[in-house]
Amino acid sequence: MGLLVDGKWVDQWYDTKSSGGKFVRSAAQFRNWITADGSAGESGKAGFKAESGRYHLYVSMACPWAHRTLIFRTLKGLTEHIDVSAVHPDMLDQGWTFEKDGVAQGDPLYGSKFSHNLYTRADPTYSGRVTVPILWDKEQETIVSNESSEIIRMFNSAFDGITGSTDDYWPAEMRDAIEEVNARIYDTLNNGVYKSGFATTQAAYDAAVHPLFDTLDWLETRLANNRYLMGDRLTEADWRLFTTLIRFDPVYHLHFKCNRKRLIDYPNLWAYTRELYQMPGVAETVDMGHIVRHYHYSHESINPHRIVPINPVLDYLEPHGRG
Incomplete structure (x- = not known):
C-alpha cells in the first residue's frame, strides 16, 4: 500500500x-x-x-x-x-x-x-x-x-x-455511552487486529494482541446480559464491531496472528455475529472471497508467497438463538 x-x-x-x-x-x-x-x-x-x-x-x-x-x-x-x-x-x-x-x-x-x-x-x-x-x-x-x-x-x-427512514443508529440520548464503547473497540479490536498483524517487533505485537483478547473477553461477558452492545437497541456500535468480527476467523486469526482464540470459541460473540449477518440485506454486503483473497494476496510482508488458505467452513446462517 x-x-x-x-x-x-x-x-x-x-x-x-x-x-x-x-x-x-x-x-x-x-x-x-x-x-x-x-x-x-x-x-x-x-x-x-x-x-x-x-x-x-x-x-x-x-x-x-x-x-x-x-x-x-x-x-x-x-x-x-x-x-x-x-x-x-x-x-x-x-x-x-x-x-x-x-x-x-x-x-x-x-x-x-x-x-x-x-x-x-x-x-x-x-x-x-x-x-x-x-x-x-x-x-x-x-x-x-x-x-x-x-x-x-x-x-x-x-x-x-x-x-423516509426513521431508523436511528446514533440516538442523541445514547451518544456518550456509544462513544465510550466505540473508543475501546476501535483502539483494541477494529484497529487492534492491524496493530497485531502489522507489528514488526515482538514488543509491538505483544502490546497489541493482549488488549485485543481482553476486549473480546469483555464483549463476550457484555453480550451474555445484553442482546446488543448498548442493551436492547441496535446502534452504530454494533455495526462498527460486526465488520471486524465477520473477518476474525477467516483472516485475522491466522493472517494477523490473533490466534489465542477463535471467534467461534466465544458463544455469545459468535451467535451475535450470526444475528447481525442474518439481518435483511446484510449478507449481501459480505464478500468472503474478496476478504480472504485481499488480505492473503496483498500483504507480501506477511505472506510472501501469496498462498491463499482454504479456511474453515463457517455457517453464518445457523440459527443464532438471540431474542
Whole structure:
C-alpha cells in the first residue's frame, strides 16, 4: 500500500522502524459532511446537500472500514440513491485498482485505473494514504469524505427526508455511552487486529494482541446480559464491531496472528455475529472471497508467497438463538 506525495504516487509501506515496530494508522483527510440542507457539518466546508443520485460510494469489499458504509447504505434505504463501485481485491504496487473481478466492475464515472487517480482528481497536490471508502460528489467532482465513521453518520440521518427512514443508529440520548464503547473497540479490536498483524517487533505485537483478547473477553461477558452492545437497541456500535468480527476467523486469526482464540470459541460473540449477518440485506454486503483473497494476496510482508488458505467452513446462517 503506497501513498501520494504532492500528487505523485510512491510505492511505500508504513514506516514501523520510527515507531518501534508499531503500526500507526494515518488519519483521514477529507472530512466534509453531507447534510440535509447543504450546510457545513462538524468539519470541512458547506455545499454538500443530500440529494438522490448526486453521490457515489467507492469501496473495497474486503475492507472493514468500507464495509461499514455499505451496511449503512443498505440499512438506511440508500441503495437507490447512492450508487457504489468496488475495487479489485488485490492491493499491490499501485494500491487499490479498478481491474474487474466479480463485483469489481471498474470505475463507472471516470474509467480510472487506480483509486489514487480519484484523490488527485479531487486534489492534484494531495499528500497522504489512499484509502477506501471514498464518498464522491458527482456535482463538484470531489471527495466528500474518506472517513468511514463519519460517512455512516451522514447516511444515518442526512437522507431521511428523501428515504423516509426513521431508523436511528446514533440516538442523541445514547451518544456518550456509544462513544465510550466505540473508543475501546476501535483502539483494541477494529484497529487492534492491524496493530497485531502489522507489528514488526515482538514488543509491538505483544502490546497489541493482549488488549485485543481482553476486549473480546469483555464483549463476550457484555453480550451474555445484553442482546446488543448498548442493551436492547441496535446502534452504530454494533455495526462498527460486526465488520471486524465477520473477518476474525477467516483472516485475522491466522493472517494477523490473533490466534489465542477463535471467534467461534466465544458463544455469545459468535451467535451475535450470526444475528447481525442474518439481518435483511446484510449478507449481501459480505464478500468472503474478496476478504480472504485481499488480505492473503496483498500483504507480501506477511505472506510472501501469496498462498491463499482454504479456511474453515463457517455457517453464518445457523440459527443464532438471540431474542
